[in-house]
Amino acid sequence: MQRAFYNLTQSMLNHQRSLDAISNNLTNINTAGYKKDEIRMNTFQEELILVSNRRKTSGKFVQTYVDTSKSNLEQSSFEFTESPFDIGIQGNVYFNIQGTNGNVYQTRCGQFELDGEGYLCLNDSGRVLGQSGEIYIGNDDFIVDNEGNILSENGEVIEKLRLSYIPENADVTKVGNNLFSYDGDMTIPEDEKYDIIQGCFEKSNVDANKEITSLMETQRLFEASSAVLKYMDTINGRAASEIIKL
Template sequence: MIRGLYTSASGMLAELSRNDVTSNNLANVNTTGYKKDTAVNSAFAQMLIQRVDDRKQTDISQRPVIGTLGTGAIVDEIVTIHEQGQLRESSNPFDMAIAGNGYFVVQNDNGTYYTRNGSFTVDGEGYLVTSQGDMVVGQAGPINLGDANDVVVDGSGNISANGENIGTLRLVTVANQQELTKVGDSLFTGGQVVDGIDGQVKQKFIESSNVNVITEMVNMITTMRAYEANQKIISGHDNTLSQAMQVGRLR
């Protein structure tokens, strides 16, 4: 019975973690380039159940097996889903999206990062930057547009203004996307990257998050139902233990 308490408690903790992941996904449904997460559960080792009296038999093969008993669950890892979000057209010539597999490269004082968030702008010094002020990296370093007008970006990331080439975006592909680590603001780090993308750059487009609101709401409801079920099981075990203690006192 005590084992049942621990099993249900582990289930409640796992559902709390799943709920946190779902809540974070919903909070970022409008975040450009955001990639949703999902919690992956794993089970503790199962126990083989046999009747108490059957354990007295010396021949193990003659002991009838009732079945197995789960001993709990835990969130094994949080996995990021890197599938592409919907591309939405905009009127900003500095908005860019990647149709296909690949990442923009940006840098700040803390290092170099990868992102699918192409909602760029130009700072006071003429550099192409993200909405957080991180420098957008080109093949020759940070891209300076100066006071250029009529900026055009082609599918390969080549940037031109007034018919003259300004630079080329550095675009990379990650060999194993699950090796990427989120650092916030739709930025990733880690993984083995190679230059080039399996797709094309689309100017005046931005990539929406890949969060499906309906799916996440269903996940949240399912999580809460599972949490409540474990809660009721613990309450039932508690009542049974309380009654057992009362019987012990009467004796």
């Protein structure tokens, strides 16, 4: 009975965590460069393993548990704006942002602007980094080519975007809604193909229809687990009362 209570309680916690992730995804559906969160659950069976002949017996119970929370790095579509400050990336490379705390983060959000000192920045997150450091634009017009070179109107190279490679299946740490931190090697492989596209930005990769469907399914599972838990609690209470009477 106690094991059943534990499993149901754990199940409710898992469903609640999924609901939180789905809610956050829907909240950020219009956030440029946002990558949806996925709560991945596995089931495991407790088994007795006979080491001598490596045979496995049937287990005692099956339990669901949260395996990991992971950002889905799948590329999304672009929204074309014709603004020179909007820059998109085709491929598995990321912009680098010098955070206000001094750390460098990666992002797919290409909705840039100029700060008060004329540097290219990502809203309040920090300044965009080039090969030589923070990128100063000032009041001049600029062009970004498909390799990430930033050129003046007369074709002079001002700077080149600092780009980092993150595999699509990588485990990253999300910082805020559209910044990432990655501990792996971010050197761009020689055979990695990518294009920098000025005049557009990458939208979030949240599919509203799928998220709403998942929301309803998870909510039903949460409510079902809650109902069973309440029923078992009632039965347990009655059993305890009968024992006291004895």
